[in-house]
Amino acid sequence: MNIHRLLCLLGGTALLAGSAFAQSTSNEGSSLSHDPSTGAYTFAWQGQTGRTYFIQQSEDLVSWVTLPIIEVGAGQPISYGFTSNAPRIFFRLRYSDLPAANVQTADFDGDSVSNWDEIQQGLDPFNPDTDFDGMSDGYELANGLNPKVADGTGDKDGDGVPNQEDARPNDNTIGALTVTIAAPLDGAIFN
DSSP states (O other): OOEEEEEEEEEOHHHHTTOBOOOOSSTTOOEEEEETTTTEEEEEEEOOTTOEEEEEEESSSSSOEEEEEEEEOOSSEEEEEEOOOOSEEEEEEEEEOOOOSOTTTOOTTOSSSOHHHHHHTTOOTTOSSTTOSSSOHHHHHHTTOOTTSOOTTSOTTOSSSOGGGOSOTTOTTSSOOOOOOOOOTTOOOOO
């Protein structure tokens, strides 16, 4: 999978006296502008043909949230308008060159959850294991686990087998081992 990141930074009024700036490491030519009369910001970039774009935002450069926006580049400018009262906001533009007939129903990370469903559930559409616990997001959703909480070493069904090794973590009969030893019919003695 070909994934790229483009970091764009916005400083809010408390942090940088209303200034806005963008830093580009790609040929997407991103920019961030501010209209002081309306307080609106516009994040824009040149959409390259065949690329699918996702916008992520953070207030601390540690926790990132993918916004509910998926854009397809067609050689035209793409923009996203917003307002904010946050003291600082950081944006990260992520894009993929993977072809898709429908980018919302496509599954770029191969975890059996569509790009749009991942965004709606707060998951990472570019990481098949959002919480890094050894289980794919799709597996966790299908088995009643939380793909945003590292629960791979837990034992949801109480069968003594960790969730990440359990075939079905909701079924306490899977992973359980029952052994019955009966005396041999010929009267032999076990040592």
